[in-house]
Amino acid sequence: MxxxxxxxxxxxxxxxxxxxxxxxxxxxxxxxxxxxxxxxxxxxxxxxxxxxxxxxxxxxxxxxxxxxxxxxxxxxxxxxxxxxxxxxxxxxxxxxxxxxxxxxxxxxxxxxxxxxxxxxxxxxxxxxxxxxxxxxxxxxxxxxxxxxxxxxxxxxxxxxxxxxxxxxxxxxxxxxxxxxxxxxxxxxxxxxRSDDVRRNRNVRDRRRAIEEFLGTDIEALRREVLPFFRDLKLRDALTDGDRQQAAELARLLRSSLARRLADEPLEGLVGVFDDPLLLAAALNTEQRTALRTVLSHFAGLPGRSASDLSLVLGRGGVAGGGAAGGAADGAADLPAERMTGELVAAFGAERGPTAGIAPFVGLMQLAFPHVDAHPTRDAIVIRFDF
Structure with missing residues (x-):
């Protein structure tokens, strides 16, 4: 009723x-x-x-x-x-x-x-x-x-x-x-009145969340996107120029999202983060995105969380000497005192490392010049150079 x-x-x-x-x-x-x-x-x-x-x-x-x-x-x-x-x-x-x-x-x-x-x-x-x-x-x-x-x-x-x-x-x-x-x-x-207040609050919360997620770039996008759609609605017609402008706006939005994701601190994705030399700033966008993807995968496994992960960044060679995905002669081109990282995902003695990590190690190999993965009985250790 x-x-x-x-x-x-x-x-x-x-x-x-x-x-x-x-x-x-x-x-x-x-x-x-x-x-x-x-x-x-x-x-x-x-x-x-x-x-x-x-x-x-x-x-x-x-x-x-x-x-x-x-x-x-x-x-x-x-x-x-x-x-x-x-x-x-x-x-x-x-x-x-x-x-x-x-x-x-x-x-x-x-x-x-x-x-x-x-x-x-x-x-x-x-x-x-x-x-x-x-x-x-x-x-x-x-x-x-x-x-x-x-x-x-x-x-x-x-x-x-x-x-x-x-x-x-x-x-x-x-x-x-x-x-x-x-x-x-x-x-x-x-x-x-209650419905209006709730509706306005939801709109404000969504807008605030989007702005916090996208950063200040959303203001520039709003200045361009909203007038574009208003003009398109008034003309009620779509031209080739409109299609090109829409594609450009979509590209700007995607790049803004990628940039925002890449700038998110890595320490929020692991339980232990050790970077005394502040080397995380030297990671490029591809490397940071690869690390985020691998960390999110391990943290999302059943029974696991970000607290089971640790990430240490420092200077020196990759322990273990292996270079999966990198040519041996390529190591000679790297500086002697290169930056290294070690990612440890603990699984506990009751269950070994989950199968299916190879694609994520491969993703790391695409982003970093040297990657070495060491699965153990209760953890997996991934070391990399950058």
């Missing part, structure tokens, strides 16, 4: 907590009023069984409303409120019939009071239009129960009683309809 067709309780279920307390209080007032007026006018009761049935219907009606209004278990649907409304109307009719032929003052009847009270509590549970319809029906029923006593009450008394009871029903029913309309409108407005 759309928000425009829901009751206040359906829009804001928590409001049903207070509404139920109000329904309990109104139900108590209705029963106490009926009991008091009956005890004060026992001479007007012509049929005690009918009066007893009227009380049963009254208590059952408000009791059902209190049961149906439990905000933690159920919602007061149209059918559930209809049961309460119908029982109270039946109680009013039975109360009038119980006094038929002996009611000399219809102004002390409690039926119209109970009907007005059941309309009053409907503001939180029904829509304004339904309350208005219920008010009209209730006014007709109350007028009918008053006219039943035309044989024992004079015309002036009937007119006065009908006016009083009708005014009570219309006033409380109309007030409930106005209250429901105001409450529903306020809840809808608050819901729209």
């Amino acid at each position: 759309s928000a425009s067709g829901r009751t206040a309780q359906e829009i804001d279920p928590l409001s049903g907590i207070t509404a139920r307390i109000f329904a309990m209080a109104v139900g108590c007032v209705a029963v106490i009023s009926a009991t008091t007026l009956t005890l004060l006018n026992p001479q007007e009761i012509g049929s005690p069984p009918l009066m007893l049935l009227a009380f049963v219907a009254l208590v059952a009606g408000f009791g059902h409303l209190v049961w149906a209004a439990d905000p933690f278990r159920r919602t007061v649907t149209r059918a559930r409120y209809g049961i309460t409304y119908g029982l109270v109307l039946v109680a009013a009719v039975l109360e009038s019939l119980a006094q038929l032929g002996r009611d000399t003052d219809v102004r002390n009847d409690w039926g119209p009071i109970a009907v007005a009270l059941v309309l009053m509590v409907s503001g939180s549970y029904r829509r304004p239009r339904e309350i208005v319809v219920g008010t009209v029906i209730a006014a007709l029923v109350v007028a009918g129960t008053t006219v039943l006593h035309s044989g024992t009450v004079g015309l002036a008394g009937l007119v006065g009683a009908t006016t009083m009871s009708g005014t009570l029903v219309v006033a409380l029913g109309g007030g409930a309809a106005i209250f429901a309309a105001s409450l529903i409108a306020g809840l809808r407005a608050e819901r729209r």
